Amino acid sequence: MNTIKHWINGTHVPAGDRTAPVTNPATGKVTGQVVLASVAESNAAVAAAKAAFPAWRDTSLARRTQILFAFRELLNTRKDELAAIITSEHGKVLDDALGEVTRGQEVVEFACGIPHLIKGSFTANASTNVDVHSVRQALGPVAIISPFNFPAMVPMWFFPLAIAAGNTVVIKPSEKDPTAANWMAELWKEAGLPDGIFNVLHGDKVAVDALLTHPDIKAVSFVGSTPIAKYVYETANANGKRVQALGGAKNHMIVLPDADLDLAADAAINAGFGSAGERCMAISALLAVGDIADELVRKIAGRATSIRTGDGLRGCDMGPLVTAQHRDKVAGYIDAGEAAGATLVVDGRTIAADAEGEGFFVGPTLFDNVTTDMSIYTDEIFGPVLSVVRVDSYDQALETINSNPYGNGTAIFTNDGGAARRFENEVEVGMVGINVPVPVPMAYYSFGGWKNSLFGDTHAHGTEGVGFFTRGKAVTSRWLDPSHGGINLGFPQNA
Numbered sequence: 474m475n476t477i478k479h480w481i482n483g484t485h486v487p488a489g490d491r492t493a494p495v496t497n498p499a500t501g502k503v504t505g506q507v508v509l510a511s512v513a514e515s516n517a518a519v520a521a522a523k524a525a526f527p528a529w530r531d532t533s534l535a536r537r538t539q540i541l542f543a544f545r546e547l548l549n550t551r552k553d554e555l556a557a558i559i560t561s562e563h564g565k566v567l568d569d570a571l572g573e574v575t576r577g578q579e580v581v582e583f584a585c586g587i588p589h590l591i592k593g594s595f596t597a598n599a600s601t602n603v604d605v606h607s608v609r610q611a612l613g614p615v616a617i618i619s620p621f622n623f624p625a626m627v628p629m630w631f632f633p634l635a636i637a638a639g640n641t642v643v644i645k646p647s648e649k650d651p652t653a654a655n656w657m658a659e660l661w662k663e664a665g666l667p668d669g670i671f672n673v674l675h676g677d678k679v680a681v682d683a684l685l686t687h688p689d690i691k692a693v694s695f696v697g698s699t700p701i702a703k704y705v706y707e708t709a710n711a712n713g714k715r716v717q718a719l720g721g722a723k724n725h726m727i728v729l730p731d732a733d734l735d736l737a738a739d740a741a742i743n744a745g746f747g748s749a750g751e752r753c754m755a756i757s758a759l760l761a762v763g764d765i766a767d768e769l770v771r772k773i774a775g776r777a778t779s780i781r782t783g784d785g786l787r788g789c790d791m792g793p794l795v796t797a798q799h800r801d802k803v804a805g806y807i808d809a810g811e812a813a814g815a816t817l818v819v820d821g822r823t824i825a826a827d828a829e830g831e832g833f834f835v836g837p838t839l840f841d842n843v844t845t846d847m848s849i850y851t852d853e854i855f856g857p858v859l860s861v862v863r864v865d866s867y868d869q870a871l872e873t874i875n876s877n878p879y880g881n882g883t884a885i886f887t888n889d890g891g892a893a894r895r896f897e898n899e900v901e902v903g904m905v906g907i908n909v910p911v912p913v914p915m916a917y918y919s920f921g922g923w924k925n926s927l928f929g930d931t932h933a934h935g936t937e938g939v940g941f942f943t944r945g946k947a948v949t950s951r952w953l954d955p956s957h958g959g960i961n962l963g964f965p966q967n968a
């Protein structure tokens with residue numbers, strides 16, 4: 474049996490006997506056992522990151538950038554390998570896995586510009602013979618705790634900039650699909666990154682708590698469900714750390730009566746069922762405005778029934794859910810929606826999937842006439858379940874979105890520029906698409922939601938990411954000569 478071990482100080486390390494099974498969700502077969510860290514193992518990973526920090530912080534920007542470019546080149550050449558690993562442990566189809574790696578690679582490319590991103594400013598003669606300049610410096614060892622749904626991209630939202638800025642990293646991937654992180658660790662080594670700068674610690678709450686409370690961890694980037702994000706934010710904060718904790722989502726798509734309904738139906742399908750709905754930017758609630766609902770539901774239903782669900786290695790459109798437990802949870806929500814009186818237009822519970830064995834499949838599922846008190850609307854299902862909520866007006870649609878506790882992503886479909894512009898201004902959500910259903914920002918913008926979708930002040934990557942992984946220092950200097958003598962106890966003033 475394949476054992477997935479920690480990667481500490483540039484090598485796989487032996488671990489204690491706590492493990493968790495890793496499964497291929499398309500077949501239901503257990504493919505490995507991932508080790509689950511003890512507190513001592515967690516401390517060893519932090520110690521390696523701490524020991525590597527001083528030399529890495531003082532490594533020239535030129536050298537750091539060379540290593541980043543080498544990592545980018547290796548990743549670009551070998552990303553098919555990483556995509557296959559993601560498909561085998563997460564289940565998403567191969568194309569989608571490759572898309573995830575490519576979006577992560579964009580952040581590596583952004584981080585290659587670190588010399589420019591980290592530049593300070595300089596003011597000569599701010600006061601007579603006094604100069605002022607600013608620098609941004611690394612924090613030290615930082616922790617990155619990531620979810621199962623993007624085992625490569627989400628860690629890459631953070632570690633390229635953290636490392637480029639001179640920090641060292643302990644990453645704690647999801648125990649459900651842990652191999653991608655080890656693969657990236659080996660790639661860093663091949664790219665010339667010195668040992669101890671990128672460490673992978675596998676585990677569960679024990680490892681997370683050890684990182685959140687460890688005095689040598691200076692910052693925490695977390696992505697996962699909202700209750701855990703809130704817990705991580707509060708615990709890391711109480712332990713004096715800088716923290717950004719990205720949480721769950723319930724993303725709405727408004728379709729106005731003037732929209733092209735075929736394009737809107739395509740978008741709803743892609744955003745609702747891509748990655749089997751296991752995306753924090755998935756559309757799970759569609760607000761159909763006015764009398765278009767019947768026609769729109771018909772168009773979406775026709776497309777949903779044509780989707781091929783099956784093993785991600787067989788060229789299917791949609792793969793399985795990540796675990797049997799998650800499959801049962803999603804199926805339970807479909808039961809609950811039916812019992813609550815929503816109209817089940819397409820039922821994914823009885824799908825005949827194109828796969829061998831006992832995979833964890835739920836097919837595309839479409840509900841109509843959903844109301845905002847039903848659990849299929851209030852909860853983040855994180856599966857291929859799309860709910861159509863019928864509303865009378867734009868104002869009612871906006872009010873529905875703004876009164877939702879989540880605020881990650883949203884989209885509006887319309888040909889009316891004025892309505893779209895108004896929506897952009899009025900909606901209380903961090904990432905907005907205008908005729909774009911999954912508006913994931915480019916690496917040079919920042920990714921993050923509002924309200925219960927993000928705890929902390931700083932979004933991921935972009936210039937906010939650079940700010941998160943560095944701290945500023947302002948230096949005031951004067952080179953003394955005899956004219957600068959004399960005693961003056963007053964507060965320094967400029968002249």
Ligand code: NAD
Nearest residue numbers: 619620621646647677678681697698701719720721722753
């Ligand atoms: P999760 O919250 O179960 O796990 C996330 C991480 O926390 C994992 O590394 C896990 O090991 C750890 N963890 C789990 N339980 C813990 C506990 N009790 N104490 C401490 N640590 C714990 O999330 P998941 O199921 O892996 O991922 C799906 C969730 O992530 C969804 O809610 C999704 O919306 C969210 N997500 C959000 C974003 C975003 O950008 N906002 C992006 C991706 C995923």
